[in-house]
Amino acid sequence: MNKLVVLNHPLIDHKMTRIRDKHTGTKEFREAVSEVGGLITYEITRDFTTVKKMIETPICETVGYELEKQIVIVPILRAGLGMVEGIHNIIPTAKIGHVGLYRDEVSLEPQVYYSKFPDIIKDSVVLVVDPMLATGGSAAKAIEIVKSTGATDIRYVGLVGCPEGVKRIHAEHPEVPIYLAAMDSHLNENGYIVPGLGDCGDRLFGTK
Ligand SMILES: O=P(O)(O)OC[C@H]1O[C@H](OP(=O)(O)OP(=O)(O)O)[C@H](O)[C@@H]1O
Ligand SMILES: O=c1cc[nH]c(=O)[nH]1
Numbered sequence: 001m002n003k004l005v006v007l008n009h010p011l012i013d014h015k016m017t018r019i020r021d022k023h024t025g026t027k028e029f030r031e032a033v034s035e036v037g038g039l040i041t042y043e044i045t046r047d048f049t050t051v052k053k054m055i056e057t058p059i060c061e062t063v064g065y066e067l068e069k070q071i072v073i074v075p076i077l078r079a080g081l082g083m084v085e086g087i088h089n090i091i092p093t094a095k096i097g098h099v100g101l102y103r104d105e106v107s108l109e110p111q112v113y114y115s116k117f118p119d120i121i122k123d124s125v126v127l128v129v130d131p132m133l134a135t136g137g138s139a140a141k142a143i144e145i146v147k148s149t150g151a152t153d154i155r156y157v158g159l160v161g162c163p164e165g166v167k168r169i170h171a172e173h174p175e176v177p178i179y180l181a182a183m184d185s186h187l188n189e190n191g192y193i194v195p196g197l198g199d200c201g202d203r204l205f206g207t208k
């Protein structure tokens with residue numbers, strides 16, 4: 001299927017500019033990452049299916065609609081955590097799983113240190129979230145771990161991607177659509193996205 005959607009929205013572009021600016025402080029950075037997570041989610045949930053539900057308004061009985069499938073948000077630790085609150089604000093009934101990964105600084109290969117999922121993940125729509133899609137190694141590994149639970153409806157939601165990362169997800173997980181706020185030029189010699197936003201985990205949590 002190899003689907004890539006780069007959201008094109010003035011509010012997202014405005015907030016992404018604040019996120020990219022190296023002079024933006026931790027508080028504003030964290031808030032904007034969360035908000036963009038929510039804005040992307042609003043856009044990508046358009047095709048979610050609903051089922052009818054009869055309810056009573058204060059006036060009369062009427063037909064309403066509710067989401068057919070459960071939603072599970074799976075942030076890739078650490079940086080993915082920054083998007084969870086914004087997404088959860090949009091879908092408060094969503095459950096949350098976690099995949100803990102970090103990228104080895106030399107090999108750039110993902111190192112897995114944690115995973116935990118709600119039982120209902122198998123039949124849910126799973127949003128794997130991580131702001132940065134660089135080599136794609138972390139996202140590909142996280143999707144592989146989510147697939148091992150039996151989940152089949154998986155979508156990747158990120159802020160900044162690049163051709164290298166998109167190519168890898170399309171090659172390893174062609175049925176997983178990719179949703180990004182922005183598509184950047186390339187990776188530098190250290191595996192950072194150019195122009196990017198720097199190290200997202202460090203900027204979110206103030207670790208450098
Ligand atoms: O596409 P890749 O080349 O795998 O790079 C992307 C990964 O790198 C960052 O995590 P990092 O390893 O810095 O861990 P952290 O979130 O704990 O800081 C980022 O949050 C992604 O998970
Ligand atoms: O540019 C990048 C690449 C990987 N991880 C980040 O946080 N930033």
Ligand SMILES: [Mg+2]
Nearest residue numbers: 199200201202
């Ligand atoms: Mg990091």
